[in-house]
Amino acid sequence: MSTDSRARSRSRSLTITIGVGLAIGAVITAFPFIWMLTSSLKPQSESIDYPPTILPQAPTLEYYQILFTELDFGRYLVNTLIVVLISYVGLMLMAMAGYAFAKFEFKGKKGLFFLVLATLMIPVQVTMIPTYLIINGLNLTNTLVGIALPTLVSGFSIFLFRQFMTTIPTEMLEAARLDGAGELRTFWQIVLPMSKPILAVQVVLTFITGWNSFLWPLILSSDQKLYTLSVGLNLLNQQLAVNPSLQMAGASVMVLPILIVFIIFQRYVIQGFALSGLK
Structure with a gap:
């Protein structure tokens, strides 16, 4: 493999790694917000369940x-x-x-x-x-x-x-x-x-x-x-x-x-x- 090919491969690997890291960070950051929205749609019986669930089974407004x-x-x-x-x-x-x-x-x-x-x-x-x-x-x-x-x-x-x-x-x-x-x-x-x-x-x-x-x-x-x-x-x-x-x-x-x-x-x-x- 040529030097240029190895450099491009390393660059792609670095880009993918950074992208995955940023995606994980975004999910972690947004999780409390997502939890807040989904919890607001849960019936009272679901909101106090243990273990808790992320998505409501019977959404309600x-x-x-x-x-x-x-x-x-x-x-x-x-x-x-x-x-x-x-x-x-x-x-x-x-x-x-x-x-x-x-x-x-x-x-x-x-x-x-x-x-x-x-x-x-x-x-x-x-x-x-x-x-x-x-x-x-x-x-x-x-x-x-x-x-x-x-x-x-x-x-x-x-x-x-x-x-x-x-x-x-x-x-x-x-x-x-x-x-x-x-x-x-x-x-x-x-x-x-x-x-x-x-x-x-x-x-x-x-x-x-x-x-x-x-x-x-x-x-x-x-x-x-x-x-x-x-x-x-x-x-x-x-x-x-x-x-x-x-x-x-x-x-x-x-x-x-x-x-x-x-x-x-x-x-x-x-x-x-x-x-x-x-x-």
Whole structure:
């Protein structure tokens, strides 16, 4: 056998080995998710069987129906969507801040950007009490606006916008200004369309933050009608011992929308993270 043939054979063997390893890793990683979905379709008698089975013998959607008819998960879902939509208002604010840090020169710019980065070092738990006092002072406790307000601005998101927008050619912006475009028009018609990858990243991150928020809604809302899905899911913990299928159905309702959003924006998310690290 020639040297080239041996090299190609070794390369194929290595490729197959890597592929098998990645496939095994993917199955192991996805197994809890698959178990959650299949368990949510099991009747209660099957969910507590031992030894357990992966696939349900008599699949049923009964527990999804219970969530939305008897346990008020429909209201929790609407509340969560409202919180996420309010959070998206901050997306434009963070984009504007990132654009200013990337393309404008002003006094104190470095100091302000350092403060933005410094907020990343402060745990959320440290600022939770001051934030609660501010929200309470604005009479926004027990409101969905109060729940969403702290998520409007994120130092990490401003940093990502700034990193991405430094890659936008300054000459293009100057050409737009010479043609008579104002700063707001330049931002909306040139900067934002060129920032689709990082916007997709922020859409996903903002959605995940608002969707998974648990501690803050639990602290701010004493009215069960204002609970979000994550808080409502916590109410099912008492059902775990007697009815695991109901718990798994609630977990599936929490996880599936995030998975769908990520699949839709996956290509832009990968591109956005890659380009954000160029400078």
